Amino acid sequence: MKFFIDTADLAEIKSLASSGLLDGVTTNPSLIAKSGRDFKEVIKEICSIVPGPVSAEVAGTEYEQIMKEANVLRKIADNVCIKVPLTPDGLRACRHISDDGTMVNVTLCFSAAQALLAAKSNASFISPFVGRVDDIGWDGMQLISDIVEIYQNYSFKTEILVASVRGPNHVIEAAKMGAHVATLPPAVLRALFNHPLTDKGLAQFLKDWQGTGQSIV
Numbered sequence: 703m704k705f706f707i708d709t710a711d712l713a714e715i716k717s718l719a720s721s722g723l724l725d726g727v728t729t730n731p732s733l734i735a736k737s738g739r740d741f742k743e744v745i746k747e748i749c750s751i752v753p754g755p756v757s758a759e760v761a762g763t764e765y766e767q768i769m770k771e772a773n774v775l776r777k778i779a780d781n782v783c784i785k786v787p788l789t790p791d792g793l794r795a796c797r798h799i800s801d802d803g804t805m806v807n808v809t810l811c812f813s814a815a816q817a818l819l820a821a822k823s824n825a826s827f828i829s830p831f832v833g834r835v836d837d838i839g840w841d842g843m844q845l846i847s848d849i850v851e852i853y854q855n856y857s858f859k860t861e862i863l864v865a866s867v868r869g870p871n872h873v874i875e876a877a878k879m880g881a882h883v884a885t886l887p888p889a890v891l892r893a894l895f896n897h898p899l900t901d902k903g904l905a906q907f908l909k910d911w912q913g914t915g916q917s918i919v
Contacts, residue, residue, distance in 0.1 A: 703877045704754075706885035708865070710734045710744055712751070714888040719751050726754035728807070728829075728865070728885040730785070731761060742778060749779035755826070757807045759785035760795075768795040776804045783807050783826060788816050793823040800824040807863065814848040821858040827883065832876075833866035842866075843875045850879045870894050 704725035707718055710733040718724045727748050734741050745758045758778070760771040768791060772784045776799070783805035786792040796806045805826040811817050812835060820828040830849060832842030849862055861882035867873060870893050873884050 703873075703881065704861075704883040705891060706755070706757075706863070706883055707888050707891060708733070708867075708885045709888055710737045710748070711888070712737075712744070712747060715748055715751055718888060718891060723891070724752060724754070725883070726756060726783075726885075727752050728757040728785070728863075730757075730759045730809075742775075745775070745782065746778050749781050753781060755783040755805055755807075756781055757783045757785040757809075757827075759809065760787075763787065763789065763791065765791040765794050768792065769798065772799050772804070785809050788820060793819055793825075796820070796823040796825050800826065809865070812845070814845065814852055817849040817860075817862075818852055821853060821856070821860040825860045827861050827863040829863045829865040829885070831866035832864055832872055833868040835866075836868070843872070843879070846876050846881055847879050850881060854880075 705723055706726040706728050707724060708728045710729045715727060734744055737744055745756060749756045758775045760768050762768045762771050768786055772795065775784055776782055784799050785807040786795050788808050788810050796808055799806050807827040807829055808820040808825040809829045811828050811830040817828045817830060830845050832846060835842035835845055846864055863883040863885055864876040864881050865885050867884055867886050867890055869890060876884055
């Protein structure tokens, strides 16, 4: 499974990129707004840090405006992935942007039917929002299972990018189902390291080593 992080915080991106665990970044207008900086400059800097896909979301909702914005964003760097909404105009744009060789992330997916449409539109990534589905009393992970099952029946190139991830359990369940990517808040990615038995074992090993009075270097 690939790990993307869902943030525009450059310090977090640099830190996690240095770990070797980071495969890409997703952003949205809300995350960019928190930075207080110019949208295109932030995307450019992220692209220089992370060699993998960096999702930059259009603000337009109509086809012509989406295409105009996509043509600006795709020039920022080769690894820019244009993020479009799962609407008729968004999917129409997705087809044309993809045909021109640029990656497209179709966002705000809440049903398997929508995911099927995105794959038919040649999306590079489909982003089902599992946390938001859970919030309305439905089962976000069942949505991932349904999309995985449908995509496995065909030769779709679209990768399932699990979004709105709330904790490690979402990541593990999605990985078990065969989802290709999870985009995580930095805190959730770091939480994957955590286990009390790891902490306990390490403390014991260090105590025993100190008792030997030795030094490796």
